[in-house]
Amino acid sequence: MSNYPLSYKLSWLPRFLKPSLAGDARDFAPMAGMLMDPPKRAVRLAFVGDISAVANRSAPDCDREIKALLGAADLVIGNCESPVVDRPSAVLGTRLGTHHAMSELFLAEALAAVGIAREKLVLSLANNHVFDQGVAGFDETVAALQRLGIRTVGLAANGPVVPVQVGPLDIGFAAFTLWRNADENLFAGRVSMDSDEVRRRRDGVDLLCAVPHWDWEFRHFPRTETRALARRLAGQGVGLIAGHHAHVVQPVERIDGTIVAYGLGDFLSTAFACQPWPGRIGGIFVVEVSADADTRGAIASYRLHPFMRLRAGDHERLVPVEALVGQMRGKAQGRLRAIFPAS
Known part of the structure; x- marks a missing residue:
């Protein structure tokens, strides 16, 4: 059984049809920021949202x-x-869109189409849909990503923090999900669901990043509980947090030296083909991390690059918000102004 509260379940369809803007952008940080003078050497991280072939x-x-x-x-x-x-294996649910699935071929072709090299990609498997095709589907997923040469995080077998060498830096990634669509015993021992395990490794990493699957769907502003968890993670040594699950773009917050991007929306649509337009806005969160000796592992700057997923026959077209034309551009820019305070 899933672990969603009843109020969440009852609000799913209304919020899907009309994503909520209840909140105040003034509580958060601008879409982009400089935290220090540009370092001489830096590593660039790009965080994207949820990836699926549903639409x-x-x-x-x-x-x-x-x-x-x-x-x-x-x-x-x-x-x-x-x-x-x-x-x-869940044939009817997959056709209806309640159960997710994508082929290895689709994923490979999609990554090539958007310019992501597989050897430079890390994917989290800590999410509520990971067992949509059962345990066998979970095992097949792990094997397929290994064949593609894609590194994974959020698996219990890999421990709470997975170190990844990125240029001269060692960056640790900790992924976990607060939500599940199946019984807890399927997740136990396979997928990380414990945010308390996220701690700085004793042998050290230059930067610790959390990739949580949290908050409530189709709400542009994070809940009080989500913000409290972000503060707790920051207190545990996490320097960068990039969240998923809301399926809409959410704001950025600075908690002392920690940068939090609460939600990046969908990168490739995880909802129905006829998803309302606010849910088609996504974000690519680009972070520059210093590799200089005196500021090693510190975040030098960040910027959220908003884009929109437009329908194009049997697939989607990814377009920067700045490149949109007509009424859609105005609507998308207006929505972003409601979420992010002016720089």
Whole structure:
């Protein structure tokens, strides 16, 4: 059984149809910020949102600006929202969109289309949909990502923090999910669900990043409980947090030296093909991390790059918000102004 409260379940459809803007952007940080003078050497991390093939039968079309942005990153981090299987076992649920699935071929073609090199990609498997195709589908997903050469986080077998060498830096990634769509015994021993295990490793990493699957869906502003957890993670030595699950863009917060991007929306659609437009706005969160000796591992700057997923036949087209035209551009920019305070 899932662990969603009843009020959450009852609000899912209304919030999907009309994502909530209840909150105050003044409580949060601008979309971009400089935290120090530009370092002489830096590592660039690019965080993307949830990845699924629910509304895509073929690989997306990608604007060259987005492709260049992702291609310039030293490491891309995202959430694998769909099991990667050849044949879904939950056939009816997969057709209806309640159960997620994507093929290994689709994932490979989608990554190539958006300019993400597999060897520079880390995907979290700590999410509520990871057992949508059962335990066999989970095992098949792990094996498929290994074949593709994609590193994974959020697996209990790998421990709470997975170190990844990115250029001259050692960066630790800790992924966990607060939500599950299946019985707890399926997650236990397979997928991380314990945020308390996120601590700085004793042997040290230059920067500790958390990748949580948290908060409530289709709400642009995080809940009080989510913000409290962010503060607790910051107190545990986490310097950077990039969250998933809300399926809409959420704001950025600075907690002392920690940067929190609460939600990046979907990178490739995880909802229905006819998703309302606010849920089609996503964000690519680019962070520059210093590799200089005196500021090693410190965040030098960050910027959220908003884009929109437009329908194009049997797939989506990824376009920067600045490149939109007409009424849609105005609507998207207005929504972003409601979420992010002016710089």
